[in-house]
Amino acid sequence: MNLILLQSDEIINGMVRLTDRRAAHLHKVLKVAVGDIVRVGVLGGLIGSGEVRALSKGEALLQVTLTSPPPAKLKLDLILALPRPIMLKRVLAQATALGVGHLFLINAKRVEKSFFEASPIRDHSFQTYLENGLEQAIDTVPPTVSIHHRFRPFIEDLLPTLAASDRLIAHPGGGVGLAGRAPALRVDGTTLLAIGPEGGWIDYEVEQFHAAGFQRFSLGPRILRVDTAVPAIIAQIDLARQLAKSA
Numbered sequence: 001m002n003l004i005l006l007q008s009d010e011i012i013n014g015m016v017r018l019t020d021r022r023a024a025h026l027h028k029v030l031k032v033a034v035g036d037i038v039r040v041g042v043l044g045g046l047i048g049s050g051e052v053r054a055l056s057k058g059e060a061l062l063q064v065t066l067t068s069p070p071p072a073k074l075k076l077d078l079i080l081a082l083p084r085p086i087m088l089k090r091v092l093a094q095a096t097a098l099g100v101g102h103l104f105l106i107n108a109k110r111v112e113k114s115f116f117e118a119s120p121i122r123d124h125s126f127q128t129y130l131e132n133g134l135e136q137a138i139d140t141v142p143p144t145v146s147i148h149h150r151f152r153p154f155i156e157d158l159l160p161t162l163a164a165s166d167r168l169i170a171h172p173g174g175g176v177g178l179a180g181r182a183p184a185l186r187v188d189g190t191t192l193l194a195i196g197p198e199g200g201w202i203d204y205e206v207e208q209f210h211a212a213g214f215q216r217f218s219l220g221p222r223i224l225r226v227d228t229a230v231p232a233i234i235a236q237i238d239l240a241r242q243l244a245k246s247a
Helices: 021-028 085-098 113-117 127-137 151-161 178-184 203-211 226-246
Strands: 004-006 015-018 037-042 047-056 059-068 076-081 102-106 144-148 166-170 191-195 215-217
Touching: 004 021, 004 127, 015 021, 021 047, 021 059, 037 059, 076 226, 085 102, 085 127, 085 226, 102 151, 144 151, 151 203, 166 178, 166 203, 166 226, 178 215, 178 226, 191 226, 203 215
Parallel strands: 004 037, 076 102, 076 191, 102 144, 166 191, 166 215
Antiparallel strands: 015 059, 037 047, 047 059
């Protein structure tokens, strides 16, 4: 936890009293003492510092000063075939830490129906995993997350409305590598990236994305787990943009 994330209504007259896992983190991990300064941020708002004013068992009182905006988001939105629940939790935190702007969780042929019945999806209870990513990355603004139970309505109705300068679809095996697509990326544009199930998209799905203007690429002969592929691909796209800007 690199940031103590606060809710705005927790701060009263510049002070916040913590009694949950954040207080435990201050005690057990950071081992703070009265007078120490820790990094804090308000969910959806500014980042600043918190001075430890009082400590007791299971409790910490901080005086909060907020001074800086959160880091800018990546110019990248992610379309992700819904992974199994335990992997989804990791991907939500990773995508948040990397600065993804919007995450579209969609259905696909190789997505098991039971995945949509898992509690994080059924109850839209994934805020904890987004906040874990924010705490890791020292950010306060999570990505927006939307869930789409049917593939065709997403492709035919929503996808055409999404603005993006570049559209890429990852698909294992053969095809052009990401390095071959990177030179065509608009330096200041927004990338819409589609990543499928671990077994890949079926041909029909690839064709539908291609018809919507997506360029296919592959990471090579290895088939990666989704929680490996997501950060690997996003990092490579971001690096390609940085190199293009510095050229």
